[in-house]
Amino acid sequence: MSKPYSDIPGTIVFDSDQAAEGYYLNQFCISLRLADNRELFRADPEGYIDQYPMTAGQRNAALNQEWNLLLELGGNIYYTSKLAAYHGINFQQLAGLMTGMGEDYRAMMVGGGRSIEGNRYQSEWEDE
Amino acid sequence: MAYISSGVACSHVPALGVASDKGITGDDYYGPIFKGFEFSKEWMEKEKPDVVFLVYNDHCTAFDARVIPTFALGCGTEYVPADEGWGPRPVPVVKGHRNLSAHIAQSLILDEFDITIMNEMEVDHGLTVPMTMMFGQPDEWPCPVVPLAVNVVQYPAPLGRRCFALGKAIRRAIESYGEDLKVCVFGTGGMSHQLQHKRAGLINAEWDARFMDLLVNEPDKGSQIEHIEYLREAGSEGIELVMWYVMRGALNDNVEEIHRFYHVPASNTAVGHLILENR
Numbered sequence: 379m380s381k382p383y384s385d386i387p388g389t390i391v392f393d394s395d396q397a398a399e400g401y402y403l404n405q406f407c408i409s410l411r412l413a414d415n416r417e418l419f420r421a422d423p424e425g426y427i428d429q430y431p432m433t434a435g436q437r438n439a440a441l442n443q444e445w446n447l448l449l450e451l452g453g454n455i456y457y458t459s460k461l462a463a464y465h466g467i468n469f470q471q472l473a474g475l476m477t478g479m480g481e482d483y484r485a486m487m488v489g490g491g492r493s494i495e496g497n498r499y500q501s502e503w504e505d506e
Numbered sequence: 507m508a509y510i511s512s513g514v515a516c517s518h519v520p521a522l523g524v525a526s527d528k529g530i531t532g533d534d535y536y537g538p539i540f541k542g543f544e545f546s547k548e549w550m551e552k553e554k555p556d557v558v559f560l561v562y563n564d565h566c567t568a569f570d571a572r573v574i575p576t577f578a579l580g581c582g583t584e585y586v587p588a589d590e591g592w593g594p595r596p597v598p599v600v601k602g603h604r605n606l607s608a609h610i611a612q613s614l615i616l617d618e619f620d621i622t623i624m625n626e627m628e629v630d631h632g633l634t635v636p637m638t639m640m641f642g643q644p645d646e647w648p649c650p651v652v653p654l655a656v657n658v659v660q661y662p663a664p665l666g667r668r669c670f671a672l673g674k675a676i677r678r679a680i681e682s683y684g685e686d687l688k689v690c691v692f693g694t695g696g697m698s699h700q701l702q703h704k705r706a707g708l709i710n711a712e713w714d715a716r717f718m719d720l721l722v723n724e725p726d727k728g729s730q731i732e733h734i735e736y737l738r739e740a741g742s743e744g745i746e747l748v749m750w751y752v753m754r755g756a757l758n759d760n761v762e763e764i765h766r767f768y769h770v771p772a773s774n775t776a777v778g779h780l781i782l783e784n785r
């Protein structure tokens with residue numbers, strides 16, 4: 379399968395391969411949409427997550443809130459954002475964490491967002 | 507007979523729903539956005555469609571990873587706003603139009619669009635935010651809605667040209683429905699945005715403007731935009747914009763652009779909005 383998008387920097391396209399790899403991770407994350415499940419997870423995080431047969435790497439990344447790694451291991455942002463919400467982190471704060479910009483992220487958005495210039499190709503990032 | 511009078515393109519940023527529900531639509535951050543939709547609410551009051559056909563995507567709410575239909579048509583009598591993790595939005599239940607939905611479903615499949623039929627479906631911000639932006643905060647939504655959910659979460663989303671062709675089939679379906687109904691078609695989502703990984707926050711205003719120009723005036727050309735261009739130029743989540751082409755396909759080749767609004771940012775996203783009338 380050709381992946382012409384693999385040279386876009388700082389971007390994990392959630393394609394069929396990623397989706398297959400991340401299936402149980404994503405199903406764990408989305409289960410936290412419901413309040414009852416959030417309570418069960420709060421009461422026993424390890425016991426709760428073990429209902430989902432994900433890899434040890436995915437399990438650690440989820441428990442340690444490693445947001446970029448979760449995406450690299452097959453997570454999708456619409457799913458991982460439910461785990462973030464469980465921790466009281468909204469979409470914009472989550473972006474601050476994933477970009478390593480923290481509070482500066484919001485200011486960048488108010489200033490018009492991240493420019494496309496210099497952000498189209500992986501090679502543009504490697505030059506830096 | 508039923509007919510399509512107009513189309514609306516509208517971003518569905520969840521933060522706009524939150525702003526409306528919390529009553530902070532006049533503050534410095536959200537004020538300029540809601541001001542851009544004041545015209546639209548007035549226009550909608552005059553337009554008074556009998557039905558809204560609303561193209562949107564579900565964000566792992568009605569569909570999680572277990573089932574991922576590319577095109578799913580709502581055929582129910584009502585659609586309840588879902589709990590997306592912060593409690594359901596305090597907006598009215600969305601009423602469906604079961605007879606029109608049933609007719610469209612049958613017509614589309616015989617027209618070679620093999621859609622999924624949803625007799626029960628919760629709806630998320632993808633559907634309710636455009637309703638809020640166009641209708642405000644009524645006690646009941648003023649008309650029933652036929653929802654069409656499109657997969658844009660797991661790559662690949664349907665191609666722009668496929669969405670455009672589906673829009674044309676939806677038009678044939680609506681125009682062959684016996685009852686006199688005026689239908690307004692919404693295409694939602696976008697504009698440029700990326701919510702994930704290190705490139706999050708990407709906005710491409712120039713590309714967005716060109717996208718809108720092509721959509722309005724040269725849709726045959728614009729519908730050929732490839733997925734790689736959406737991903738690279740409009741951000742990984744900007745690919746939602748293919749849904750605008752379902753709306754555009756349902757309109758005449760020639761349309762009049764009644765209103766255009768563009769603003770950066772709402773949360774992580776460029777907000778884009780168009781009102782198009784059949785000419």
Ligand SMILES: [Fe+2]
Pocket residue numbers: 518563565632695696746
């Ligand atoms: Fe969306």
